[in-house]
Each structure stands twice: as structure tokens, then as C-alpha cells.
Amino acid sequence: MNLAVIGTGYVGLVAGTCFAESGNDVICVDIDKTKISALVKGRVPFYEPGLEELVRKNLEEQRLFFTTDLEEAVHKSTIIFIAVGTPQGEDGKANTEQVLKTAKSISRVMNGARTIVTKSTVPVGTAGEIRRVMTATTPHPVAVISNPEFLKEGAAVEDFMKPDRVVLGGDDSQAIEMLKELYEPFVRTGNPILVMDTASAEMSKYASNAMLATKISFINEVSGLCEKVGADVGQVRRVIGLDRRIGPHFIFPGVGYGGSCFPKDIRAAIAMGDEEITMPLLRAVEQVNDHQKLILVEKVRGHFGSDLTGRTFAVWGLSFKPRTDDMREAPSVVVIEDLLIGGARVQAYDPEAMAEAKKIFGDRIRYANRNYEALQGADALLIITDWNEFRRPNFQRIKEFLKSPVVIDGRNLYDPAEMRRMGFTYYSIGRKNG
Ligand SMILES: NC(=O)c1ccc[n+]([C@@H]2O[C@H](COP(=O)([O-])OP(=O)(O)OC[C@H]3O[C@@H](n4cnc5c(N)ncnc54)[C@H](O)[C@@H]3O)[C@@H](O)[C@H]2O)c1
Structure with missing residues (x-):
């Protein structure tokens, strides 16, 4: 054709x-x-x-x-x-x-x-x-x-x-x-x-993205509750995921959804309802997500105090998810802007999104050529995107490069007990602190 x-x-x-x-x-x-x-x-x-x-x-x-x-x-x-x-x-x-x-x-x-x-x-x-x-x-x-x-x-x-x-x-x-x-x-x-019919076809795309975003906000809200009551969201996720009515996919806690589709499509679906169908569920999905994007900086402030002047933070992962360089509505942008407002310096690394990041942050942050380079002299490492290469790093090197062994992990990549054993102060999402 x-x-x-x-x-x-x-x-x-x-x-x-x-x-x-x-x-x-x-x-x-x-x-x-x-x-x-x-x-x-x-x-x-x-x-x-x-x-x-x-x-x-x-x-x-x-x-x-x-x-x-x-x-x-x-x-x-x-x-x-x-x-x-x-x-x-x-x-x-x-x-x-x-x-x-x-x-x-x-x-x-x-x-x-x-x-x-x-x-x-x-x-x-x-x-x-x-x-x-x-x-x-x-x-x-x-x-x-x-x-x-x-x-x-x-x-x-x-x-x-x-x-x-x-x-x-x-x-x-x-x-x-x-x-x-x-x-x-x-x-x-x-x-x-x-x-x-065309209306159902057009609607099905919004309904699909709305459901996926709802799953993310749902597990993120549950992870907040887990932290408060002392449960482990990883265990909880496995239990609910084995229920065939729920399924194991797309219920990983993290730093919130971003990208070029979910945020704008959820807002568009809400707007389609106008004043008649107020879409309370999707509004809540968005509200939970907005809060989730701030979770890492809340943890940073919980550890270092509210004044971040003079602190330096290493950030691993800038794209809104792995295997893309897309940074549209990426949680990393919210996190980094918040750190900069707090007076901190940021040293960032991403396997693919460095050029995109430069368009957004210019010379307001430092860019590392390799993941370990970002750690040099930093007070803590923040993990925002779960690229494969961050899953099994050399923890000894992380400790050597960081000023203090603090890891704040937005993707639950590591085992809290193991991190504690290696001498890290480790924060993750919906699990007990290391
Ligand atoms: N990115 C995704 O993962 C994804 C997935 C499913 C659906 N969508 C939807 O698909 C659409 C496109 O998304 P995208 O991410 O590919 O966007 P994009 O911004 O990457 O690409 C859009 C392209 O259209 C070009 N363009 C704009 N006006 C034009 C014109 N008059 N003539 C010719 N080219 C023109 C732009 O220059 C740009 O290259 C959006 O509606 C998006 O919601 C995106």
C-alpha cells in the first residue's frame, strides 16, 4: 500500500x-x-x-x-x-x-x-x-x-x-x-x-491511559500508608498482584508518572467531563501523582533538614522512564527544581537524556559523564529512573565517592537490609528505612 x-x-x-x-x-x-x-x-x-x-x-x-x-x-x-x-x-x-x-x-x-x-x-x-x-x-x-x-x-x-x-x-x-x-x-x-464507532475508539485511548495512571497512583498511595504503619509495599504488591482480578503489572511504587502522555491525557479526560461529569477519581489520581513527585525531596529534607544550602546531591536518572530520552513532565524535573530552590547543588547522570536535560536546566546543574562521576563529593545519591545499569552498581565505589553514605531510592532498586549491612542510610518508597 x-x-x-x-x-x-x-x-x-x-x-x-x-x-x-x-x-x-x-x-x-x-x-x-x-x-x-x-x-x-x-x-x-x-x-x-x-x-x-x-x-x-x-x-x-x-x-x-x-x-x-x-x-x-x-x-x-x-x-x-x-x-x-x-x-x-x-x-x-x-x-x-x-x-x-x-x-x-x-x-x-x-x-x-x-x-x-x-x-x-x-x-x-x-x-x-x-x-x-x-x-x-x-x-x-x-x-x-x-x-x-x-x-x-x-x-x-x-x-x-x-x-x-x-x-x-x-x-x-x-x-x-x-x-x-x-x-x-x-x-x-x-x-x-x-x-x-469513532467516539468509542477515541475514548478507549483516554480510558486506557486513565486506568494505567490510576494503577500507579493507587500503589503510590498504598506505599505512603505502608510507610506510616510499618508495612513493606513490596510484600503487599506481591500479594495483591497474585489476585487474578488485579494482576501483577503496573503496580510498582515510585516517584510518580510523567512523560508526554499520562499527565496530559488524564487532564484532557477530566476536561472532557466539563462541569457535568466532574471525574473525582481522575482528579485524585492527578493529585496523588503531584504529591508523589515531591516524595524524594521530602525524604531529603527529613534527613538533612529544610535548609539545603551548601548541600550537593547526585541524581541518577533523568528521563521519565528507562529506555527513552524523553523528559516531558519527568519527575526528575520537579525533584531537581525543588532541590535548587532549597539552595542545593545537583550533579546529574542519565544514560540517554543528558542532551534533553541540558535544554531544561542549562548551566544550573552539573552533568556527569558516568554514573559514579555524579557521586563525587555529594551528600547523598537520589535515584529517580530505574535504568538497568543502576540495578547492580558497585556499592563500595558509591560509598567511596559520596561524602556521606546516604541513598534515597525512588524506585526501590535495592534490598533495605543489605544496604544497612553495607553501612548505608537507605530510604526507599513504602518500606522501612534502612
Ligand atoms: N509518545 C507516545 O508515547 C505516544 C503514545 C501514544 C499516543 N501518542 C499520541 O500521539 C501524538 C503524537 O505524539 P508524539 O509523542 O509522537 O509527538 P511528538 O511531539 O514527538 O511529534 C509530533 C511531530 O509532529 C510534527 N508536526 C506538528 N505539526 C505538523 C504539521 N502541520 N505537519 C507535519 N508535521 C507536524 C512535529 O514537528 C513533531 O515532529 C500525540 O497526540 C500523543 O498524545 C503518543
Whole structure:
């Protein structure tokens, strides 16, 4: 099939590349010239495991093309995916300006019937708005299908290649059949393609992210209670996770959720309810999360006192989760800003997100080239992101480099008893202090 994907960010680039990998001819379009000129040379402008190799392979095979020329892409494609951003707008609502602008630009250059597929996460009703905007501009037939994307950054290629399910919302049977055919190679193991109306498809993405965020805030709230009453959230988590109605996934306590999706999608879901459906549960999910992002600094102040002037803290992990360099709404930003306000100095290390961190903090913090380098002369180590390389460090070296052996772990990576035995003062989430 001949496809175009508009927007070559995390979602558009992964989708376009994976569609090319299954044999389609794909033209990826972006307005960002720097991004496109890097991609033309096979360079992916962000970190996503396995993606760059796949982009290069499909560029070489001449199935994948990058351009800023929307008209060319529209003329050469029958199916056009919209994967541009839907950032948080006023009152928490999702801002669909980029999506509608893209739809209008497509309709201006259309020279025949096209199927438009929304991959961006959009509020219920957006498919209808796209159709209205486009039919007002072009005489050619337009089918609009909602196809929300569920991939996770850090495992995006695998998620796209083997989705748990594919959701198609729309009532144009010809377009639905074409998309089913397109997705067929990705669901060979029997995972379903679910066809529904556009409102349910659009809603399902918000409901999915809302449930995942709820699980995180739930276990974080439980971890606070565990600390207060002297229970161990690790044990509690295992018990509840073995209940098949609950399941073991996504109930790890930590420093709160971040990233480009959960925070904005939860706010957008709340905003969709307007004044009629006030969404008390999701408001609480957000409130718990806002508090959780401050938990590490509360522990820092509990240990060192409220005045942090002259103190230096090492931070391991800056991206909002491992295997990505994405720092949008990352808990690390809240933690570091709070430490800086308190008068402390910060020395940070992340395996992939250093360039992103420099854009946010500039010269307000120090950047280490290696994880141990960040520890030199620091009063304590704070662990914010659970990158694999932080799981089994050389504790002797940590002790040698730190001014005092204090570790404040936001991801419960280590055993409290073992840490105590090695001479550390160890704080973690929802467990007794070491
Ligand atoms: N990142 C994720 O993990 C994820 C997962 C599922 C769904 N989503 C949703 O997918 C959408 C895209 O997210 P993302 O993280 O890929 O965003 P992103 O910011 O990484 O990428 C968006 C891209 O669109 C480009 N763009 C904007 N306007 C354009 C236009 N008029 N024409 C061409 N290109 C244009 C931008 O330059 C940018 O490269 C959002 O709605 C998001 O909520 C994201």
C-alpha cells in the first residue's frame, strides 16, 4: 500500500517505519526541516531502542521516504495517518490545533479520494471535526478513521509490531477493510482488530491511559500508608498482584508518572467531563501523582533538614522512564527544581537524556559523564529512573565517592537490609528505612 504519515515524532516515526518494514511504501512528512534532514540521512533525532536500525534498513530498501513536502506525500498515498502532537491546551483540554491544521492542509492538496487516519490522541468528536474541516475544503471523498496508538516509549517498535489490539473507529467499510489488511501482518498471533464507532475508539485511548495512571497512583498511595504503619509495599504488591482480578503489572511504587502522555491525557479526560461529569477519581489520581513527585525531596529534607544550602546531591536518572530520552513532565524535573530552590547543588547522570536535560536546566546543574562521576563529593545519591545499569552498581565505589553514605531510592532498586549491612542510610518508597 502507499501510505503517508504526517508528523515524525515518537508515534509517527515508529508507525511509518514499521509499516515500511512490513512492505508498504511510506512517505513521512514533518514541518521540522532539521528533523527531516537528519532522518533522510538515517539519523533518528531521539532515543528509541531498535528504531534507527529499522529506519536505515527501510531507507536503503527504498520503502521509506522523508520529506517536508505534504503535497507530494498526499498525491502519492491512498491512506494518510495524522500523528502530530496534541499538547495540553487551556483548562487541561487537549489542543487539537495541529491535527485540524494538518487535516485542512491535506484537503487543500488532495487530487482524489483519501482515507485519513488519526493516530494522535484526540478528544471524542475530533474525527467528526476532521471530516467537517476537510469536506468544506475539498470536493473529493474523505473517509476518517480513528486509530489510537497504544505503544510505549522505550518499547515502541516491539509494541507497534505486536500490538495487544488494534482499534479502528469509523463507519466507512471500504476504509476499514483496507486498514484491516494493512494491520494484518501485525496481528498474526491472533490479537484482535477491534472495529467500533469513532467516539468509542477515541475514548478507549483516554480510558486506557486513565486506568494505567490510576494503577500507579493507587500503589503510590498504598506505599505512603505502608510507610506510616510499618508495612513493606513490596510484600503487599506481591500479594495483591497474585489476585487474578488485579494482576501483577503496573503496580510498582515510585516517584510518580510523567512523560508526554499520562499527565496530559488524564487532564484532557477530566476536561472532557466539563462541569457535568466532574471525574473525582481522575482528579485524585492527578493529585496523588503531584504529591508523589515531591516524595524524594521530602525524604531529603527529613534527613538533612529544610535548609539545603551548601548541600550537593547526585541524581541518577533523568528521563521519565528507562529506555527513552524523553523528559516531558519527568519527575526528575520537579525533584531537581525543588532541590535548587532549597539552595542545593545537583550533579546529574542519565544514560540517554543528558542532551534533553541540558535544554531544561542549562548551566544550573552539573552533568556527569558516568554514573559514579555524579557521586563525587555529594551528600547523598537520589535515584529517580530505574535504568538497568543502576540495578547492580558497585556499592563500595558509591560509598567511596559520596561524602556521606546516604541513598534515597525512588524506585526501590535495592534490598533495605543489605544496604544497612553495607553501612548505608537507605530510604526507599513504602518500606522501612534502612
Ligand atoms: N509518545 C507516545 O508515547 C505516544 C503514545 C501514544 C499516543 N501518542 C499520541 O500521539 C501524538 C503524537 O505524539 P508524539 O509523542 O509522537 O509527538 P511528538 O511531539 O514527538 O511529534 C509530533 C511531530 O509532529 C510534527 N508536526 C506538528 N505539526 C505538523 C504539521 N502541520 N505537519 C507535519 N508535521 C507536524 C512535529 O514537528 C513533531 O515532529 C500525540 O497526540 C500523543 O498524545 C503518543
